[in-house]
Amino acid sequence: AKDSGGANSSNNNASGNTGSCVTSQAPAAPAAATSSSTSGAKVDASSLRIGLAYDIGGRGDASFNDAAAAGVDKAKTDMGVKDVQESTASPTEDEAAKEQRLSQLATGGYNPVVAVGFAYAEAVGAVAPKFPNTKFAIIDDDSVTSPNVTPLVFAEEQGSFLAGVAAVYKSKNCHIGFIGGVNTPLIQKFEAGYLAGAKAASSKVQIEDQYLTPAGDNTGFQDPTKGNAKAAAEFAAGADVVYHAAGASGKGVFQAAKAANGLAIGVDSDQYNQKTVAEYHDVIMTSMLKRVDVAVYDYIQAVATNNLGSLPKRFDLKVDGVGYATSGGKVDDIVPVLQGYKQAIIAGQITVPTTPAK
């Protein structure tokens, strides 16, 4: 018989009275505190020529490169930026190619130059001192110490914490899962926050916690077949909500969720609205947002107003550098809960770990 694929059967999990899984009381949600960094008068940045060096994947990767691109695009419309030069890393290029890319942008008079991804750390460290008058920003890395380099880093664990809470609230079996693409320290932050959030909400939740490939083997980010297999295994083991931080492999996770009649949580951008996974958006319960776009936008603004000091040290929940998406309306009912936890984190009542408790 033809398999129905769970598409039309109303997502049993989605219709959501709070699951019986929750064991702890959510912190009270205070009145929504706003925390926008994009306030004040319109800034004119039309004189800025921006260089954008992407990591592997580049514009259109539906992940952090794309988010960076979105930030620049917004700057174009809002601040009148006209001249943007983009360049993308290839999977097998060497360190010198990254330096070459940055140098070419800097030599070409682009200022600021934004390097997307921690893979650029070395290159930025090497190139920035050679161009003291050029401003550099690097995303996901704060190890470069040159004065003209601005680190743009995020509190992924905080956003993931909320994802963990949401997962517990939506899980019927009190059994949730996590799938990391590549087992790097960065992805471990997602994992750590998610685990912490889930455990904060429930003391009895069962968690499947797996990676596709170890550090250095980047195929874990681009193998939806394996993502699908792994997710299917987690659903088969009883999980009904799975959070992925696995790049393009996430598509396979969504598929598995759909096939298993479960739910999935997207990552980085609001995947509910993403074209490449449009077919599965009805299982995307929410997405953990990592606002690279906001960071890039804010950075450009700060450069234009020559006020780099205004940028936060870390883009966290407080500045909406990370957060969660509500598209699709599946978490509307638990927004107060999530807001409560969010405020508790902002207020420092909850400290989210950055490495998973093993």
Add this chain to the structure above:
Amino acid sequence: MTEPETVVELRGITKRFPGVIANSDVNLTVRAGEVHAVCGENGAGKSTLMKILYGMQQPDEGTIAINGSQVRLRNPQDAIRAGIGMVHQHFMLADNLTVRENVLLGAEKLHGIGRDARARIGELAEQTGLNAPQDALMESLGVADRQRVEIMKVLYRGARIVILDEPTAVLVPQEVEALFATVRSMRARGFTFLFISHKLDEVRAIADTVTVIRRGTTVGTADPKTISTRELAELMVGSELPSPQTRESTVVDRDVLRVNGLRLDAEDSGRAVLDDVSFTVRAGEVLGIAGVEGNGQTELVETIIGMRKASAGRIELVETDGEARDLTKLGTLGRREAGIGYIPEDRTRHGLLLSQPLWANRILGYQTRRPVSKGQLLDISGARQDTERIIADYDVRTPGIEVPAAALSGGNQQKLVVGRELSGDPVLLIASHPTRGVDVGAQALIWEQIRTARHEGLAVLLISADLDELIGLSDTIRVMLRGRLVSEADPATVTPRELGSAMTGAAA
């Protein structure tokens, strides 16, 4: 008596290869129901002519007429359709396919590939005397059976004109007789044969007409019943055939090689390919080993030179002072260094690096010894000089020592190999089919060189399928059958026929 009609008519056939004119203005007329022999020395262009008739080569000039009408044979299919079949000089069989598949291949339309085909092949097997099951893999068959399968292939296609390119080269006299019986009975049923052989007595025994080709062109047609072997030979080479005659015995009563209880097991099964082989070769002696191909001669040679590992037994090389050295622990290089020279049966596979220049080929097998190397380093100028010497001494026809070995003719390649193997001051020479595929001139030269070396005390282990060569060169002959040395013959008195009986086991 009415003249039988002409079935094959070749007119003015010319075929050029780069640097070689294989056929030039060849004319050949074959009548229905005859056995038409084509003779000529090596490289005369016989095979090329036959391949042209079989559509495998296209003539540059000339016409072909079959049964009176002119045809263009662009590929073997055309030839098969015209009723021509060919048994090639080298077996054209796929080892990993079964007997049936080998026969069926290309002719599946005739009887399908199912039961009908099986039945038809069964009939043919009976007709040609093939015993092997149809589903046996080709590789498990011996030479004579392979030859039978080749003939079955031709018959299966219903050919009426059959080309046999040196079918007897690998057969012993008894098998040749069986083959000739088949040919005669088929001739009686109206088949026409084109028969190629170097062996003139065979030609005289079976052929109705003989055409001689020299240097790519037809020099004449004769009736084998009337022409003498001598005349035929003179037609072929323009001079008398040399024959290998051992003059006085040079045997010294000093052992050089002692082989004792040698055993070699087949790789896949425990079956013995060599079983309890023991013999001695003395200084100045040529020990000939006779045997039908596939009875273990190749394995014997390769075991002695160390390319195969003996399962049991001892191989000893005795030094001048009488001290015996066990070779079984040594590798091929060690054995060569101990003083064994080796003329392999297949020079292109085992003797030469075809794309390397001649001087590099001089190094092969001697890479540890002067004059071609010093310690771990090669002595390239030494190698060049010594190669020049070999070329002069052994009459290797080449424009220089820089040409790749592949560019030399077979005979000249063989002379180079012989020259190299006699240059390392060997105490023992293993000569495996030293003149196979070599023309008469080169043949004589090689025999002469072996005789000279023997005169100087060299011990020679000679393997040959050419019984005349074997009888002519050897001081002693041992016969090998199914991996054992079964009998001994005196070359002074034995005839090829008797030797043939021993080789097939008929005498035992």
Add this chain to the structure above:
Amino acid sequence: MAISTASQAGDATTVPTAPVRRRLPGWAKGILWAVGVIAVLSAASYLTGVNTLTSTNTAQTALRLALPILLAALGGLWSERAGVINIGLEGMMILGTWGAAWGAYYGGPWLGLVAAIVMGALGGLLHAIATVTFNVNHIVSGVAINLLGLGIAKYLATLIFQPLSGNPRQSPTVPTFDTYSATFLSDWLSGLEKQQRVGVSDAAGLINGLITGVSPLTIIAIVLVPVSYLVLWHTRFGLRLRSCGENPVAAESLGVNVYTYKYTGVLLSGALAGMGGAALVLLQGGGGYLEGQTNGRGYIGLAAMIFGNWRPGGLLGGAALFGYSDGLQLAGGGKAVLALLYGAVLLLGVIVVVQLFRRRWLGVVLGVIAAGILYWIYWANDSLPGDLIPYTPHVVTLIVLAVASQRLRPPKADGARYRRGEGD
């Protein structure tokens, strides 16, 4: 008389023939193997308490992961049986993934499949031109095709998919094949599996995995194994094709147009590799083109084919082994891999007993040592280092190859140059 008989040669009247040992037919051997493997797995699963070893999910995942490899391996088979080494499978597979996504986007999965086949075959055509017409070294040409396949797919994706998906490395989501399940059977089997009866439940679990969520492409791929066997070994076309891989000159001398068959073989090879690419795109877990998606599966397919001794049944085994161990590590992680280790100990035990009977003492000793080491690893660890788990299938393949002292037999003229009229 001049001949004196030195020693009597055995039985002189019979013709020497190779001892013909009665061999089991291939399918029977396959069944025996399958039964044996299930037995070992269920024993291991029972003894270790890890039932992922034989769960429905594992089987299903294994099947899905094995498919692209199986198709690539079949591709390798067709080409190498015709005498052309095909290391370019990976490149042809990449072209296939692009084609599948493109076709499926515009016309659904079936058109996708066709487009993948065509793209793969184009890669095959290139390989055939280089190796058959120009006599280029087969490996060189294969390497070049892997580079070209990657470059062309990237280029085409930038050109065609970027406007649609906004991403040069990814296509928009494309429809995949519907899946079907033998509901009636699978309900019964699930019941059996749940009863946790040794052996029966394990077999039920594995079989259930193979009959649930099956797509037409899965069935086509699996059917292609016996079809390849039948065509290659039981038709005139197959006979001719194989003869080109064994002895092209002989085939030529019998009027077979070797070029035609080599071209056909390599084209089919490309088409099958392209299908392998389609299996990544058009099955569950796919749903679109993605750069780097093949991830070396073409090479693994080649390995599976060599593993399977250039035979359809064998390469099915190779692909299944790889797919199963990959599926197992994905589905069960380190614990399952440990249980697999335990299974290996059991298997070694069986082998040791067999060797004892055959009096192969060295084999016995080595087997005991290996089993001891494996058991020690199993006993000393709760779980294996997570970083190494994803490579379970690679390690398993390596070990099986090293242990099974199989005699591999490539087609005789595989990789050899052939030019018409140059043989003698």
Add this chain to the structure above:
Amino acid sequence: MISWRTKVLPPLLAIVFSVLICSIALLISGSDPLRAYGTMLRQLGQGTTAVDTVNLATVYYLSGLAVAIGFQMNLFNIGVEGQYRFAAVWAAIIGGALHLPSVLHALVIIVVAIAAGVAYAAIPAILKVTRGVSEVISTIMLNSIVGGIVAFLINPDQFGVLTGNNLRTQVIDSSGRIPGIPIGDASLFGFVIIVAVVGGAYWFMLNRTRFGFELRASGESTTAAAAGGVNAKRMTLVAMLLSGGVAGMVALPELLGRDYSYAITSTQGYGFTGIAVALLGRNHPGGIALGALLWAFLDKSAVSLEQVNVPKEIATIMQGAIVLSVVVAYEVVKRADLAAAQRRVGRALGGGKPASVAEGGAI
């Protein structure tokens, strides 16, 4: 006997052909080929690109040599990829942990790298000679497995250090580094000298030593080599280990000249590039050098192509097209050459007696 013209003409033809193919692709995608090629060439003059290209070629050269050693005797060592990564991570770990005087430190690191490369190559080598396992399969598997090994070793629980979001081995002291050769703004890897020595040694080994002769003999004809006393198993083992040893050095120019530690972001794929480079250079030390430079140039130009909005996949297509057309061109030329050689022999022998080429297996 092979003339200069036949050596150089085929690669030139191939490059021209590939440029044509790529022009077509560029035109289809709406870019101006001339502008693209102009940019590719011009970038060489910009900043440090020229020196960077040579630096990258250094790495490719080593990788190409490693592959070529295997190719010389028809061993297909796909495993250079795994061998160099295995070697790099061990060299970096041990180099980072040791504190030794200047030259000694670097020397120890090089030795460790070579030893590690040899060790990792020993697996397929031993499997091949003892169990007959095809090196193609085993090295494919080992290339994947090395990913797990590197990840395991570079884990902070083992030898790794977390810097930012990256994981790397401990940074090697300056005593273990090999200083660069400054050229203008840029710095040429000091390792270039070692690489040149390795290339020279490879040439010498191949053409002047007994081992090299035996290696080439085995590559040309296993059977003839065996009859000539070359021990095939030993040659396989030694060639594979030697190949692994050279592969072990592949990452060193970068490790000792620029990066000083091995990270999860360190470049992969040099081993696969080596295959293409060895093929381009036809296993000849000089040819491989040219191939490596060409390959590095194309890789580098991909970066600058993006600056002028030309799809950089063109560079990959060009690489594939060049490899394929180079071999086709060489094949055609080789055939013509052999025919010419035969004609020469035929002429030298005065046309009377035909040279029996078929016996020698006309190639």
